[in-house]
Amino acid sequence: MYGTGLWRGLRVTLKHFIDTYIEDIRYGFRRHVPVEAFPERQGLEARGTFTVQYPEEKLATPERFRFIPFLVVENYDHPERPGHDWCTSCGICAKVCPPQCIWIVRSDDPETGRPIPEPAEFYIDIDICMNCGFCAEFCPFDAIKMDHDYELASYDRTTAHIFDKQRLSKEFRYWQSIAPTRAAEEAAARGGWEHKDVLKQKQREAKDKGAAAE
Ligand code: SF4
Ligand code: SF4
DSSP states (O other): OTTHHHHHHHHHHHHHHHHHHHHHHHTTTOSSOOGGGHHHHHSTTOOSOOOOOTTTSOOOOOTTOOOSEEEEEOOTTOSSSTTOBSOOOOOHHHHHOTTOOEEEEEEEOTTTOOEEEEEEEEEEETTTOOOOOHHHHHOTTSOEEEOOOOOOOOSOOSSTTEEOHHHHEEEHHHHHHHOHHHHHHHHHHHTSSSOHHHHHHHHHHHHHHHHHHO
């Protein structure tokens, strides 16, 4: 019959409208629901329609969510290399970055003047970064990762959005906390939780010990 679809649509709208109030009664008409209730109210099974009261309420970010990259450094309580850069300043991320918003200055050995595999400086212009994730995909040392922190607005339009090495660096345990599955997959591929070079060094030492014992 002509117009049935229209009525069916209105019935769905009315159901959501009523469900919204039923759900509100469940939570005592509070403006902000408890954090535990948030996934349910914003999930696929949610009844009614709700506005996210940002910034008091925030949608959970999925593990693969990606925003501005950050640099992985050793945990600050690491016994041998606290805060040590995972980045070897190979420059691959800067090469593959489509809008060319990464600048790296390699460190030099103060005695010999020869380059050493550590970045002296590392900058990303976050106003130019398009969050593509190429840098993280191509880094052979798992040293640059896409962050979940999207609250980066500021009133300064000049230099505040050029993030330096200090601003970009975050502990390895932070990466484990925001992306536990991926961190575990990468560790399995590397052969351990440590940096690739550390694992290689340990393997070499174990081999040398084995050879000496023979
Ligand atoms: S690709 Fe990785 S290791 Fe190489 S410069 Fe970029 S962050 Fe550093
Ligand atoms: S996410 Fe993309 S645009 Fe941003 S720094 Fe990495 S490669 Fe460049």
